Amino acid sequence: MSAQLIPIRDQDGRQAVSGRDLHSFLEVTTPYTTWISRMIEYGFTEGQDFLTFLSESTGGRPSTDHALTLDMAKELSMIQRTERGKQARQYFIECERRVKALQPKEISPAEQMALGLQAAQKLLAEKDTKIAELAPKAEAWDDVVGAKGTMSFRDAAKVLHEHGVISIGGNRLIDKCLEWGWLYRPNTNSEGKTPAVRAKQAKIEQGIFVEKATTYTDRWTGEKKISTAPQVRVTGKGIDAIRKRLAKQETEQPALEGVAA
Incomplete structure:
Protein backbone atom coordinates (compact mmCIF):
# COMPACT_ATOMS: atom_id res chain seq x y z
CA MET A 1 0.00 0.00 0.00
CA SER A 2 1.51 3.31 -1.07
CA ALA A 3 2.42 5.74 1.70
CA GLN A 4 1.14 8.54 -0.61
CA LEU A 5 -2.27 6.98 -1.26
CA ILE A 6 -3.94 9.94 0.51
CA PRO A 7 -1.64 12.64 1.91
CA ILE A 8 -1.46 12.75 5.73
CA ARG A 9 -0.70 16.16 7.23
CA ASP A 10 -0.08 17.52 10.69
CA GLN A 11 -2.86 19.62 12.17
CA ASP A 12 -2.08 21.10 15.59
CA GLY A 13 -0.02 18.05 16.54
CA ARG A 14 -2.56 15.51 15.23
CA GLN A 15 -2.65 13.56 11.99
CA ALA A 16 -5.26 14.86 9.61
CA VAL A 17 -6.53 14.36 6.07
CA SER A 18 -7.80 16.98 3.64
CA GLY A 19 -11.50 16.50 3.03
CA ARG A 20 -11.03 17.40 -0.62
CA ASP A 21 -8.19 14.83 -0.97
CA LEU A 22 -10.43 12.13 0.51
CA HIS A 23 -13.38 13.22 -1.69
CA SER A 24 -11.15 12.97 -4.76
CA PHE A 25 -9.74 9.55 -3.84
CA LEU A 26 -13.18 8.10 -3.13
CA GLU A 27 -14.28 9.31 -6.59
CA VAL A 28 -17.47 10.81 -5.18
CA THR A 29 -19.52 12.40 -7.96
CA THR A 30 -21.42 14.76 -5.65
CA PRO A 31 -19.79 18.22 -5.40
CA TYR A 32 -17.45 18.47 -2.44
CA THR A 33 -19.31 21.15 -0.45
CA THR A 34 -22.58 19.25 -0.74
CA TRP A 35 -20.97 15.92 0.08
CA ILE A 36 -19.02 17.11 3.14
CA SER A 37 -22.11 18.86 4.54
CA ARG A 38 -24.03 15.56 4.36
CA MET A 39 -21.16 13.64 5.92
CA ILE A 40 -20.89 16.06 8.86
CA GLU A 41 -24.56 15.42 9.61
CA TYR A 42 -23.65 11.84 10.62
CA GLY A 43 -22.70 13.27 14.03
CA PHE A 44 -19.24 14.80 13.59
CA THR A 45 -18.30 17.87 15.66
CA GLU A 46 -16.21 20.77 14.42
CA GLY A 47 -13.19 21.38 16.59
CA GLN A 48 -13.16 17.75 17.68
CA ASP A 49 -13.46 15.69 14.50
CA PHE A 50 -12.62 18.28 11.87
CA LEU A 51 -11.57 21.89 11.24
CA THR A 52 -12.69 24.17 8.43
CA PHE A 53 -10.07 26.16 6.53
CA LEU A 54 -9.47 27.85 3.20
CA SER A 55 -7.17 25.91 0.89
CA GLU A 56 -4.71 27.59 -1.48
CA SER A 57 -5.86 27.91 -5.04
CA THR A 58 -3.86 28.25 -8.26
CA GLY A 59 -6.37 30.79 -9.55
CA GLY A 60 -9.52 32.48 -8.37
CA ARG A 61 -10.78 32.46 -4.82
CA PRO A 62 -9.51 29.97 -2.20
CA SER A 63 -11.72 26.90 -1.71
CA THR A 64 -13.24 25.76 1.55
CA ASP A 65 -11.60 22.59 2.82
CA HIS A 66 -11.67 20.53 6.00
CA ALA A 67 -8.94 18.88 8.06
CA LEU A 68 -10.39 15.52 9.11
CA THR A 69 -9.08 13.33 11.91
CA LEU A 70 -8.07 9.82 10.86
CA ASP A 71 -11.02 8.42 12.83
CA MET A 72 -13.45 10.62 10.91
CA ALA A 73 -11.74 9.80 7.62
CA LYS A 74 -12.08 6.06 8.36
CA GLU A 75 -15.79 6.40 9.10
CA LEU A 76 -16.44 8.44 5.98
CA SER A 77 -14.63 5.78 3.95
CA MET A 78 -16.85 3.07 5.44
CA ILE A 79 -20.01 5.06 4.70
CA GLN A 80 -19.24 5.07 0.97
CA ARG A 81 -19.57 1.24 0.77
CA THR A 82 -17.29 1.09 -2.28
CA GLU A 83 -14.02 -0.64 -3.05
CA ARG A 84 -12.29 2.74 -2.86
CA GLY A 85 -13.84 3.33 0.54
CA LYS A 86 -12.59 -0.03 1.82
CA GLN A 87 -9.11 0.67 0.46
CA ALA A 88 -9.01 4.11 2.12
CA ARG A 89 -10.14 2.71 5.49
CA GLN A 90 -7.40 0.04 5.45
CA TYR A 91 -4.87 2.72 4.51
CA PHE A 92 -5.82 4.91 7.50
CA ILE A 93 -5.65 1.93 9.86
CA GLU A 94 -2.14 1.14 8.62
CA CYS A 95 -1.09 4.78 9.08
CA GLU A 96 -2.28 4.73 12.70
CA ARG A 97 -0.49 1.43 13.33
CA ARG A 98 2.80 2.84 12.10
CA VAL A 99 2.49 5.96 14.27
CA LYS A 100 1.75 3.89 17.39
CA ALA A 101 4.74 1.65 16.66
CA LEU A 102 7.03 4.69 16.74
CA GLN A 103 5.66 5.99 20.04
CA PRO A 104 7.45 4.98 23.29
CA LYS A 105 5.75 2.24 25.26
CA GLU A 106 3.87 3.47 28.31
CA ILE A 107 4.90 1.82 31.56
CA SER A 108 3.02 1.63 34.83
CA PRO A 109 4.14 3.42 38.03
CA ALA A 110 5.19 0.03 39.44
CA GLU A 111 7.38 -0.63 36.39
CA GLN A 112 8.87 2.86 36.67
CA MET A 113 9.75 2.21 40.33
CA ALA A 114 11.29 -1.16 39.47
CA LEU A 115 13.44 0.42 36.74
CA GLY A 116 14.49 3.16 39.15
CA LEU A 117 15.52 0.61 41.78
CA GLN A 118 17.52 -1.35 39.19
CA ALA A 119 19.33 1.81 38.11
CA ALA A 120 20.06 2.75 41.73
CA GLN A 121 21.40 -0.73 42.50
CA LYS A 122 23.62 -0.57 39.44
CA LEU A 123 25.03 2.80 40.51
CA LEU A 124 25.69 1.52 44.04
CA ALA A 125 27.45 -1.57 42.69
CA GLU A 126 29.61 0.57 40.39
CA LYS A 127 30.39 2.91 43.29
CA ASP A 128 31.43 0.00 45.54
CA THR A 129 33.65 -1.38 42.77
CA LYS A 130 35.25 2.02 42.22
CA ILE A 131 35.86 2.47 45.94
CA ALA A 132 37.46 -0.97 46.11
CA GLU A 133 39.73 -0.06 43.21
Whole structure:
Protein backbone atom coordinates (compact mmCIF):
# COMPACT_ATOMS: atom_id res chain seq x y z
CA MET A 1 0.00 0.00 0.00
CA SER A 2 1.51 3.31 -1.07
CA ALA A 3 2.42 5.74 1.70
CA GLN A 4 1.14 8.54 -0.61
CA LEU A 5 -2.27 6.98 -1.26
CA ILE A 6 -3.94 9.94 0.51
CA PRO A 7 -1.64 12.64 1.91
CA ILE A 8 -1.46 12.75 5.73
CA ARG A 9 -0.70 16.16 7.23
CA ASP A 10 -0.08 17.52 10.69
CA GLN A 11 -2.86 19.62 12.17
CA ASP A 12 -2.08 21.10 15.59
CA GLY A 13 -0.02 18.05 16.54
CA ARG A 14 -2.56 15.51 15.23
CA GLN A 15 -2.65 13.56 11.99
CA ALA A 16 -5.26 14.86 9.61
CA VAL A 17 -6.53 14.36 6.07
CA SER A 18 -7.80 16.98 3.64
CA GLY A 19 -11.50 16.50 3.03
CA ARG A 20 -11.03 17.40 -0.62
CA ASP A 21 -8.19 14.83 -0.97
CA LEU A 22 -10.43 12.13 0.51
CA HIS A 23 -13.38 13.22 -1.69
CA SER A 24 -11.15 12.97 -4.76
CA PHE A 25 -9.74 9.55 -3.84
CA LEU A 26 -13.18 8.10 -3.13
CA GLU A 27 -14.28 9.31 -6.59
CA VAL A 28 -17.47 10.81 -5.18
CA THR A 29 -19.52 12.40 -7.96
CA THR A 30 -21.42 14.76 -5.65
CA PRO A 31 -19.79 18.22 -5.40
CA TYR A 32 -17.45 18.47 -2.44
CA THR A 33 -19.31 21.15 -0.45
CA THR A 34 -22.58 19.25 -0.74
CA TRP A 35 -20.97 15.92 0.08
CA ILE A 36 -19.02 17.11 3.14
CA SER A 37 -22.11 18.86 4.54
CA ARG A 38 -24.03 15.56 4.36
CA MET A 39 -21.16 13.64 5.92
CA ILE A 40 -20.89 16.06 8.86
CA GLU A 41 -24.56 15.42 9.61
CA TYR A 42 -23.65 11.84 10.62
CA GLY A 43 -22.70 13.27 14.03
CA PHE A 44 -19.24 14.80 13.59
CA THR A 45 -18.30 17.87 15.66
CA GLU A 46 -16.21 20.77 14.42
CA GLY A 47 -13.19 21.38 16.59
CA GLN A 48 -13.16 17.75 17.68
CA ASP A 49 -13.46 15.69 14.50
CA PHE A 50 -12.62 18.28 11.87
CA LEU A 51 -11.57 21.89 11.24
CA THR A 52 -12.69 24.17 8.43
CA PHE A 53 -10.07 26.16 6.53
CA LEU A 54 -9.47 27.85 3.20
CA SER A 55 -7.17 25.91 0.89
CA GLU A 56 -4.71 27.59 -1.48
CA SER A 57 -5.86 27.91 -5.04
CA THR A 58 -3.86 28.25 -8.26
CA GLY A 59 -6.37 30.79 -9.55
CA GLY A 60 -9.52 32.48 -8.37
CA ARG A 61 -10.78 32.46 -4.82
CA PRO A 62 -9.51 29.97 -2.20
CA SER A 63 -11.72 26.90 -1.71
CA THR A 64 -13.24 25.76 1.55
CA ASP A 65 -11.60 22.59 2.82
CA HIS A 66 -11.67 20.53 6.00
CA ALA A 67 -8.94 18.88 8.06
CA LEU A 68 -10.39 15.52 9.11
CA THR A 69 -9.08 13.33 11.91
CA LEU A 70 -8.07 9.82 10.86
CA ASP A 71 -11.02 8.42 12.83
CA MET A 72 -13.45 10.62 10.91
CA ALA A 73 -11.74 9.80 7.62
CA LYS A 74 -12.08 6.06 8.36
CA GLU A 75 -15.79 6.40 9.10
CA LEU A 76 -16.44 8.44 5.98
CA SER A 77 -14.63 5.78 3.95
CA MET A 78 -16.85 3.07 5.44
CA ILE A 79 -20.01 5.06 4.70
CA GLN A 80 -19.24 5.07 0.97
CA ARG A 81 -19.57 1.24 0.77
CA THR A 82 -17.29 1.09 -2.28
CA GLU A 83 -14.02 -0.64 -3.05
CA ARG A 84 -12.29 2.74 -2.86
CA GLY A 85 -13.84 3.33 0.54
CA LYS A 86 -12.59 -0.03 1.82
CA GLN A 87 -9.11 0.67 0.46
CA ALA A 88 -9.01 4.11 2.12
CA ARG A 89 -10.14 2.71 5.49
CA GLN A 90 -7.40 0.04 5.45
CA TYR A 91 -4.87 2.72 4.51
CA PHE A 92 -5.82 4.91 7.50
CA ILE A 93 -5.65 1.93 9.86
CA GLU A 94 -2.14 1.14 8.62
CA CYS A 95 -1.09 4.78 9.08
CA GLU A 96 -2.28 4.73 12.70
CA ARG A 97 -0.49 1.43 13.33
CA ARG A 98 2.80 2.84 12.10
CA VAL A 99 2.49 5.96 14.27
CA LYS A 100 1.75 3.89 17.39
CA ALA A 101 4.74 1.65 16.66
CA LEU A 102 7.03 4.69 16.74
CA GLN A 103 5.66 5.99 20.04
CA PRO A 104 7.45 4.98 23.29
CA LYS A 105 5.75 2.24 25.26
CA GLU A 106 3.87 3.47 28.31
CA ILE A 107 4.90 1.82 31.56
CA SER A 108 3.02 1.63 34.83
CA PRO A 109 4.14 3.42 38.03
CA ALA A 110 5.19 0.03 39.44
CA GLU A 111 7.38 -0.63 36.39
CA GLN A 112 8.87 2.86 36.67
CA MET A 113 9.75 2.21 40.33
CA ALA A 114 11.29 -1.16 39.47
CA LEU A 115 13.44 0.42 36.74
CA GLY A 116 14.49 3.16 39.15
CA LEU A 117 15.52 0.61 41.78
CA GLN A 118 17.52 -1.35 39.19
CA ALA A 119 19.33 1.81 38.11
CA ALA A 120 20.06 2.75 41.73
CA GLN A 121 21.40 -0.73 42.50
CA LYS A 122 23.62 -0.57 39.44
CA LEU A 123 25.03 2.80 40.51
CA LEU A 124 25.69 1.52 44.04
CA ALA A 125 27.45 -1.57 42.69
CA GLU A 126 29.61 0.57 40.39
CA LYS A 127 30.39 2.91 43.29
CA ASP A 128 31.43 0.00 45.54
CA THR A 129 33.65 -1.38 42.77
CA LYS A 130 35.25 2.02 42.22
CA ILE A 131 35.86 2.47 45.94
CA ALA A 132 37.46 -0.97 46.11
CA GLU A 133 39.73 -0.06 43.21
CA LEU A 134 40.71 3.32 44.61
CA ALA A 135 41.23 2.26 48.24
CA PRO A 136 44.69 0.66 47.72
CA LYS A 137 45.79 3.65 45.64
CA ALA A 138 44.57 6.06 48.30
CA GLU A 139 46.40 4.14 51.00
CA ALA A 140 49.59 4.11 48.95
CA TRP A 141 49.31 7.85 48.35
CA ASP A 142 48.74 8.45 52.06
CA ASP A 143 51.97 6.56 52.73
CA VAL A 144 53.81 8.89 50.34
CA VAL A 145 52.33 12.04 51.88
CA GLY A 146 52.94 10.89 55.43
CA ALA A 147 56.45 9.64 54.84
CA LYS A 148 59.25 11.36 56.71
CA GLY A 149 62.23 12.73 54.86
CA THR A 150 62.49 14.53 51.55
CA MET A 151 63.22 13.74 47.93
CA SER A 152 64.72 15.34 44.87
CA PHE A 153 62.56 16.73 42.08
CA ARG A 154 63.60 13.78 39.96
CA ASP A 155 62.31 11.33 42.57
CA ALA A 156 59.17 13.46 43.11
CA ALA A 157 58.43 13.31 39.38
CA LYS A 158 58.86 9.54 39.46
CA VAL A 159 56.37 9.22 42.34
CA LEU A 160 53.82 11.37 40.51
CA HIS A 161 54.22 9.20 37.42
CA GLU A 162 53.89 5.92 39.35
CA HIS A 163 50.63 7.11 40.94
CA GLY A 164 49.14 8.12 37.60
CA VAL A 165 49.13 11.85 38.36
CA ILE A 166 51.33 13.10 35.53
CA SER A 167 54.10 11.83 33.29
CA ILE A 168 56.82 14.42 33.73
CA GLY A 169 60.57 14.64 34.30
CA GLY A 170 62.39 16.31 37.18
CA ASN A 171 63.43 19.37 35.17
CA ARG A 172 59.93 19.93 33.85
CA LEU A 173 58.55 19.61 37.36
CA ILE A 174 60.94 22.36 38.43
CA ASP A 175 59.72 24.48 35.51
CA LYS A 176 56.14 23.97 36.70
CA CYS A 177 56.99 25.12 40.20
CA LEU A 178 58.80 28.15 38.76
CA GLU A 179 55.71 28.89 36.65
CA TRP A 180 53.49 28.74 39.76
CA GLY A 181 55.84 31.02 41.68
CA TRP A 182 56.77 28.33 44.21
CA LEU A 183 60.45 28.47 43.22
CA TYR A 184 62.68 31.21 41.87
CA ARG A 185 66.14 31.55 40.41
CA PRO A 186 68.57 34.00 42.04
CA ASN A 187 70.22 36.57 39.79
CA THR A 188 72.73 35.18 37.28
CA ASN A 189 76.23 35.22 38.77
CA SER A 190 79.19 37.14 37.38
CA GLU A 191 80.29 34.16 35.30
CA GLY A 192 76.99 34.16 33.41
CA LYS A 193 75.93 30.75 34.72
CA THR A 194 72.31 30.04 35.59
CA PRO A 195 72.17 29.51 39.36
CA ALA A 196 70.26 26.73 41.05
CA VAL A 197 66.63 27.27 42.03
CA ARG A 198 65.58 28.40 45.47
CA ALA A 199 62.28 27.87 47.25
CA LYS A 200 60.03 30.76 48.14
CA GLN A 201 60.08 31.33 51.88
CA ALA A 202 56.30 30.96 52.09
CA LYS A 203 56.50 27.44 50.60
CA ILE A 204 59.24 26.49 53.05
CA GLU A 205 57.08 27.71 55.93
CA GLN A 206 54.14 25.71 54.56
CA GLY A 207 56.27 22.58 54.68
CA ILE A 208 56.21 21.99 50.91
CA PHE A 209 59.95 22.37 50.36
CA VAL A 210 63.06 22.30 52.47
CA GLU A 211 66.47 23.63 51.57
CA LYS A 212 69.43 21.54 52.55
CA ALA A 213 73.09 22.33 52.27
CA THR A 214 74.95 19.90 50.03
CA THR A 215 78.52 18.76 50.38
CA TYR A 216 80.95 18.03 47.62
CA THR A 217 84.58 16.94 47.32
CA ASP A 218 87.04 19.42 45.91
CA ARG A 219 88.54 17.71 42.86
CA TRP A 220 91.94 19.33 43.44
CA THR A 221 92.38 19.09 47.17
CA GLY A 222 90.06 16.19 47.98
CA GLU A 223 88.63 18.33 50.74
CA LYS A 224 84.91 18.08 51.51
CA LYS A 225 83.17 21.40 51.23
CA ILE A 226 79.64 22.78 51.64
CA SER A 227 78.02 24.24 48.54
CA THR A 228 77.03 27.89 48.72
CA ALA A 229 73.72 27.07 46.97
CA PRO A 230 71.47 24.82 49.09
CA GLN A 231 69.48 22.12 47.35
CA VAL A 232 65.68 22.38 47.30
CA ARG A 233 63.97 19.13 48.18
CA VAL A 234 60.31 18.11 48.15
CA THR A 235 58.53 16.88 51.28
CA GLY A 236 55.65 14.39 51.42
CA LYS A 237 53.31 17.30 52.00
CA GLY A 238 54.87 19.01 48.99
CA ILE A 239 54.13 16.01 46.76
CA ASP A 240 50.46 16.23 47.74
CA ALA A 241 50.42 20.01 47.17
CA ILE A 242 51.90 19.52 43.69
CA ARG A 243 49.27 16.88 42.86
CA LYS A 244 46.46 19.23 43.89
CA ARG A 245 47.96 22.12 41.93
CA LEU A 246 48.25 19.97 38.81
CA ALA A 247 44.61 18.89 39.20
CA LYS A 248 43.55 22.54 39.46
CA GLN A 249 45.55 23.44 36.36
CA GLU A 250 43.95 20.54 34.46
CA THR A 251 40.46 21.89 35.16
CA GLU A 252 41.49 25.40 34.14
CA GLN A 253 42.82 24.28 30.75
CA PRO A 254 41.15 22.19 28.00
CA ALA A 255 43.96 19.64 28.30
CA LEU A 256 47.19 19.41 30.24
CA GLU A 257 50.00 17.99 28.14
CA GLY A 258 51.45 14.84 29.65
CA VAL A 259 48.71 14.14 32.22
CA ALA A 260 48.13 10.44 32.59
CA ALA A 261 44.69 9.23 31.56
